[in-house]
Amino acid sequence: MNKVALVTGGQRGIGFGISEALAGEGYKIALLAQCGSGDPEVADALERLGPDASFFSHDLLNIDGHAAVVEQVENRLGPITTFVSNAGVPAKARGDMLDLEPDNFDFTLGVNLRGAFFLAQNVARRMLKQSCDSYRSMTFVTSVSAGMVSIERAEYCLSKAGASMMAKLFAARLAPHGIGVFEIRPGIIETAMTRAVKDKYTPQIEDGLVPSARWGQPSDIASAVVPIAEGRMAFATGSVINVDGGLSIPRL
Template sequence: MSRIALVTGGQRGIGLGIADALVTAGYKVALASRSRPDSPDVVAALQQLGSDAAYFTHDLQDIEGHASLFEKVERQFGQVSTLVSNAGVPARVRGDMLDIQPDNFDFVLGINLRGAFFLAQEAARRMLEMSGDAYRSITFVTSVSASMVSVERAEYCVSKAGAAMMAELFAVRLAPHGVGVFELRPGIIETGMTEGVKDKYTARIEGGLVPAQRWGQPEDIGSIVVPIADGRMAFATGSAINVDGGLAIPRL
């Protein structure tokens, strides 16, 4: 029986690294994001992942459309046993947190927190109705910013801190039913989103900011998602895992 995973934001960056790891491990993977199906990222992702992957256009802000997304995935692949809630947006404007505008704040939380919460809610309800003994899991990809302050992008940090609590809430609610819930906190990962600050952070990484002394790669996160999805970490449900080369470890 095929194992089915839904990865939001799976067409590029960290999400693509996760999707690639899952496909390699034998999963059929549904990718979902706001991008058009013919966008270069989507086309390239599907070429890379092959026939075990499919793409579905969906905006996390469309709460009413969450059920329809799952129905489309179920028609093509089957019931989703693994949700990787990875899609998110950065702060629209970096700058003094005293200057944040309400619409920018609402935009970030509307996707990173509100949209993610109700998508996970839909996934959880469906997972509880699944028959059979297949392991089921929800993994929230948050950020080290869930606990590390960046005052120039306060709304992003608030959204990730909220997502960390969201993961714990779902973990407690679903644990009696054998559904595992995890939180992954990536650090400085080399993706298109960080391309604009690459020189700045490369110098800081080389200067000791990251104890591992290298950029993180999308496959670093993908390698952790697979054992979670397989159920090999089932009794660790509720865990928050830093995937950051030691960045978040307090040091003097």
């Protein structure tokens, strides 16, 4: 059985954790990112993932190029059976939402919502044309910020809330065809992206911000993606899975 996973932003952080876990389950991995093939993170990821991993350079903002890069992936590796929409950008600058600039708003939503939607649309179209026996799935990695307010990152929260609805829409559209679609909402995950705020969040986590009293790891997210990809949660399509150590549990 040929299992192919396309993971956006799969060369680092949460994306690499997901890629590594899927590779361990026998998936061919297609890493998709804006950086070039000579990027050190890409080279390291490919070396660690082994010969069944490939890299494809593509900018999510380049919507006109989505169809071509999806075709390149399938020409090289075979039909995509698992799609993980993980790549995203943070707010360009944190600050008062009343001072948010339109360009910063447009950039964040352009990548996290517009670009992500149209790439997923292209993948879904290809999946519907497949004649394979493998279970097919799509997983949208959003954030607890899809439902929790951060007024200093308004555009990021809006993009993730939109991505949450995007996952539901794809789930409803693709369910009759046996394609499972899920949303995973990570909490505070220890990656290179969060390194700058580690000193800020560590004492808060230890003081109870996260009930599990620890940082999340990329492997925590990956542990939720694998059963989705393997079809072990097929009838739960459309579900939202919080992987946040209890951060999003409403408390007094």
